[in-house]
Amino acid sequence: MNLILQSKVVNFWAQPFNSQWLWTGVIGGLLFGILIFLGLMFMPAQFRRPVVAFSTFIGGAYWVLLYIFPAPIDMQKTELATGPVESVGKFLTDANPVVVSVSGTVTAFMLGLGIFSLLSIHLKRITRRQKDWAFSVVLLAALASMAFFGYADYISRQGPDGTKLDLQANWGFVNYGRDLLFDGLLQQMDAAMFSVIAFYILSAAYRAFRVRSVEATILLSTALLVMLSLMGAVAFVWNDAVRNMANGNDFLMNFQLTEIAGWIRRTFETSSLRGIAFGVGIGALAMGLRIWLSLERTGGGA
Amino acid sequence: MPPILTYDGIKVTFGVLATVGLYSVLYRENKFYRFFEHLFLGLAAGWTLLTIWVENLKGPWWDLMVGVAPEKAGDPGGNGNWAYIILLPVGLMGYMVFSKKHNWMSRIPIGLILGLWSGQQIQIWYNTYGKQIAGTAQPIWPTTWSSLTVPNYDTLQLSPEALAAARSQVYLSQAITNFLFLMTVVCVLSYFLFSFDAKSKLVRSASGLGRYLLMIGFGAIFGSTVLMRFTLLIDRMYFIWIEWFNNVILNRS
Amino acid sequence: MEGNKTFGDVLQSLPKQVLYIILIVFTSVPLFFPVKVPNQPLESSIDLYANLMSVKPGETVLLASDWTNSTRGESLGQFNSVMRILMRRGVNAVIYSTGDPQAPRVAQDAIAKLNVERIAAKQPEYKRWENFVSVGFFSNGEATVNGMATSVRSSFNGKKDFAPGRGLTDVFESPILKGREKVADFPLLIVITGSKTSNITVERLSGKVPIAFAVTGVMGPETGNFYQSQQIVGFASGLKGLYDLEGLMEDGVNNPDKSGNVVVKSSKYGPIPGFPGEKNDGQGKRYYPTLHFAVGLLILAVIIGNVGMFLSRSGGRK
Numbered sequence: 001m002n003l004i005l006q007s008k009v010v011n012f013w014a015q016p017f018n019s020q021w022l023w024t025g026v027i028g029g030l031l032f033g034i035l036i037f038l039g040l041m042f043m044p045a046q047f048r049r050p051v052v053a054f055s056t057f058i059g060g061a062y063w064v065l066l067y068i069f070p071a072p073i074d075m076q077k078t079e080l081a082t083g084p085v086e087s088v089g090k091f092l093t094d095a096n097p098v099v100v101s102v103s104g105t106v107t108a109f110m111l112g113l114g115i116f117s118l119l120s121i122h123l124k125r126i127t128r129r130q131k132d133w134a135f136s137v138v139l140l141a142a143l144a145s146m147a148f149f150g151y152a153d154y155i156s157r158q159g160p161d162g163t164k165l166d167l168q169a170n171w172g173f174v175n176y177g178r179d180l181l182f183d184g185l186l187q188q189m190d191a192a193m194f195s196v197i198a199f200y201i202l203s204a205a206y207r208a209f210r211v212r213s214v215e216a217t218i219l220l221s222t223a224l225l226v227m228l229s230l231m232g233a234v235a236f237v238w239n240d241a242v243r244n245m246a247n248g249n250d251f252l253m254n255f256q257l258t259e260i261a262g263w264i265r266r267t268f269e270t271s272s273l274r275g276i277a278f279g280v281g282i283g284a285l286a287m288g289l290r291i292w293l294s295l296e297r298t299g300g301g302a
Numbered sequence: 303m304p305p306i307l308t309y310d311g312i313k314v315t316f317g318v319l320a321t322v323g324l325y326s327v328l329y330r331e332n333k334f335y336r337f338f339e340h341l342f343l344g345l346a347a348g349w350t351l352l353t354i355w356v357e358n359l360k361g362p363w364w365d366l367m368v369g370v371a372p373e374k375a376g377d378p379g380g381n382g383n384w385a386y387i388i389l390l391p392v393g394l395m396g397y398m399v400f401s402k403k404h405n406w407m408s409r410i411p412i413g414l415i416l417g418l419w420s421g422q423q424i425q426i427w428y429n430t431y432g433k434q435i436a437g438t439a440q441p442i443w444p445t446t447w448s449s450l451t452v453p454n455y456d457t458l459q460l461s462p463e464a465l466a467a468a469r470s471q472v473y474l475s476q477a478i479t480n481f482l483f484l485m486t487v488v489c490v491l492s493y494f495l496f497s498f499d500a501k502s503k504l505v506r507s508a509s510g511l512g513r514y515l516l517m518i519g520f521g522a523i524f525g526s527t528v529l530m531r532f533t534l535l536i537d538r539m540y541f542i543w544i545e546w547f548n549n550v551i552l553n554r555s
Numbered sequence: 556m557e558g559n560k561t562f563g564d565v566l567q568s569l570p571k572q573v574l575y576i577i578l579i580v581f582t583s584v585p586l587f588f589p590v591k592v593p594n595q596p597l598e599s600s601i602d603l604y605a606n607l608m609s610v611k612p613g614e615t616v617l618l619a620s621d622w623t624n625s626t627r628g629e630s631l632g633q634f635n636s637v638m639r640i641l642m643r644r645g646v647n648a649v650i651y652s653t654g655d656p657q658a659p660r661v662a663q664d665a666i667a668k669l670n671v672e673r674i675a676a677k678q679p680e681y682k683r684w685e686n687f688v689s690v691g692f693f694s695n696g697e698a699t700v701n702g703m704a705t706s707v708r709s710s711f712n713g714k715k716d717f718a719p720g721r722g723l724t725d726v727f728e729s730p731i732l733k734g735r736e737k738v739a740d741f742p743l744l745i746v747i748t749g750s751k752t753s754n755i756t757v758e759r760l761s762g763k764v765p766i767a768f769a770v771t772g773v774m775g776p777e778t779g780n781f782y783q784s785q786q787i788v789g790f791a792s793g794l795k796g797l798y799d800l801e802g803l804m805e806d807g808v809n810n811p812d813k814s815g816n817v818v819v820k821s822s823k824y825g826p827i828p829g830f831p832g833e834k835n836d837g838q839g840k841r842y843y844p845t846l847h848f849a850v851g852l853l854i855l856a857v858i859i860g861n862v863g864m865f866l867s868r869s870g871g872r873k
Binding site: 328329346349350352353354356357358361362363365366415418419422425426429430433434436437438455465519522523526527528529530532533534535536537538539540542543544548 | 572575578579582583586587625626627628629656657659691692693694695697698701712713714715757758759761762771772773774775776777780781783784785786792793794795822838841842845846849850853
């Protein structure tokens with residue numbers, strides 16, 4: 001389907017690669033976008049909330065329509081839709097790649113906000129020689145190095161022989177640089193940051209995990225049972241003792257640690273988490289509706 | 303050549319230095335830790351910057367906008383859909399959050415993303431919870447009294463048909479288990495939903511019981527979290543003591 | 556006497572640095588003395604293994620690799636085990652990530668190391684483009700996975716990978732993706748994750764394709780919820796799940812060993828072979844025994860703390 005953002009044939013919206021009309025369209029579209037940007041900057045305040053509400057509604061409307069509107073069954077790509085219902089259904093299905101592309105692209109731009117914020121804070125710290133500005137230099141140098149080596153490594157893999165770089169024997173300087181920064185430093189520090197919590201868990205368990213109330217007792221007992229049942233050696237010793245005592249009696253075999261823990265897991269643990277999940281799900285549905293219909297009082301003002 | 307002088311040896315040594323640097327915070331906050339903390343943030347931010355372009359903007363946006371170069375001479379290449387350029391000013395509106403006067407404009411792309419998310423919540427609700435509701439409503443009355451507990455199928459020598467028939471029965475223990483399962487879900491849900499003062503004694507009792515049953519779920523999560531975090535620590539100790547100290551320094555594999 | 560610490564108070568006031576050093580010792584020393592720990596795999600792990608082994612050679616599966624080194628302790632081992640099974644059975648994989656921008660690179664590095672192992676064992680290399688493609692990272696994972704429910708082609712639109720002799724090429728030109736448009740064209744979707752991307756996948760794709768998980772321990776209880784309602788076909792959770800997988804790869808299911816013993820029994824399945832004689836163990840075998848010591852230390856710390864509390868209380872009452 002020749003939608004605006006996915007037309008394969010040459011028309012007003014789609015032009016050949018590197019052609020004059022394509023770049024005219026890009027520049028023209030950019031100017032149009034800048035005009036809209038400037039228009040929004042000078043928009044009267046009373047129109048702000050409707051504009052935001054409109055963009056929110058349009059975003060949600062696609063997925064809701066896709067869900068509730070009947071989709072054409074077993075329709076081939078080259079087949080033409082007959083009637084308004086089938087046309088709308090085909091349009092919604094065909095628009096899927098465009099919507100996924102648009103949402104991914106806008107999200108990617110928003111991800112850049114974090115980087116932008118980081119850069120502005122640390123550049124300010126360096127230029128104003130604030131406290132610990134030397135560490136900001138380290139941060140920015142690391143950022144620039146990783147971006148440089150990462151991009152250089154990516155470019156080096158572009159050519160027809162790019163797959164040869166999957167083997168370390170074929171690496172050049174930039175590939176080693178990327179590997180040292182990414183695998184040698186970033187990945188190891190990532191792992192170290194997550195593992196530090198283990199120390200705090202032990203310290204907290206020692207200092208604060210007290211059997212002071214019924215709830216705390218239930219929580220502690222369940223935690224201990226879960227941990228012990230997942231320890232193969234403990235389960236083996238317990239189960240072996242039960243098997244020896246049971247002597248083939250099927251009923252007594254239910255007292256093996258793996259059976260008891262499995263029963264508690266299936267009966268109480270899964271069900272209580274399901275209750276939590278239902279509660280969260282109902283809340284998410286209500287929140288989703290409120291956000292989609294802009295019933296949340298976030299406002300459109302500055 | 304001793305392993306410490308090879309590239310892999312140097313790489314592992316750098317990793318150990320960084321790990322020990324970050325662990326030094328366990329003693330107290332210090333400049334060694336702060337150095338590695340900033341190094342980590344910078345590297346992570348640099349990689350994120352790279353992947354924003356390489357993974358999310360180049361293929362799904364830029365290449366679709368400007369088209370694809372022909373692989374061989376004479377090939378037409380892929381067409382470009384120039385209207386994708388409109389996403390640039392829309393995305394850049396998000397950066398107006400730093401402007402005091404125009405920060406409302408950042409709500410436009412945020413609203414678009416939130417709208418996409420909220421539309422999906424409506425779409426996925428039944429797909430997520432429909433089967434779970436069915437999975438909760440299991441039989442609470444036994445269909446057979448031939449055995450009070452579920453037989454051990456692994457030890458029974460049954461034909462596939464007989465095994466299927468045995469599996470389809472609901473034994474007393476299963477019925478009790480199903481009832482306890484249903485009761486737990488209802489009590490936990492009542493604890494969440496009836497957060498206002500309920501007049502009915504039944505509802506209040508159910509909410510009270512739900513609170514205790516919730517602790518079982520939280521205990522399970524705590525136990526699992528403990529195991530996971532300890533595993534991550536064991537992995538770091540393996541990296542330091544075996545991959546570096548044993549293999550690189552002592553040169554024993 | 557007032558002002559003097561009771562024995563209970565002493566028990567509760569061990570300095571935290573001492574605790575940390577004890578923990579380091581308990582998690583380091585056992586690594587030098589590896590032992591085999593007896594184990595009974597969980598039903599969910601057996602289901603995961605059975606489903607992986609049921610995919611026919613030559614088929615292509617979807618693999619969401621959403622982990623990085625932050626959960627390397629569990630996720631790397633799970634990834635390696637799953638990939639070893641796929642590689643040995645000649646099953647192709649389309650690898651994508653929605654959880655972390657580092658994830659695609661981490662997965663590719665792990666596959667490169669597995670290929671070194673395969674080449675050393677004189678087995679064919681698991682080749683990019685012919686056996687696997689890396690579709691890359693998607694910043695809006697929810698929209699992408701939601702799009703996959705309608706059309707995988709539309710979600711992966713514009714994505715490229717490195718084709719031998721051609722450089723970056725549209726992934727749908729790869730032989731393993733040709734003709735596969737919908738998620739139902741894949742026999743299995745596997746998610747290996749250290750975050751909530753497993754939940755995102757089930758919410759949008761359950762019922763459309765068989766889904767299996769390999770999750771970190773912290774996600775285990777939540778994932779059990781999906782397993783109980785049969786929204787997923789099997790899962791491995793945490794280090795225990797990984798140890799289960801490694802054991803199943805060695806022993807199989809309902810599979811007699813040389814002396815005729817069946818190590819792992821399940822009435823749900825017929826005989827499912829393992830891969831005896833090949834490298835099946837990894838992080839599970841290395842870390843699992845040490846985990847026992849760490850957990851034992853935690854339990855001891857909790858007991859000491861509570862005993863101290865009770866002694867302090869009774870000492871105070873006197």
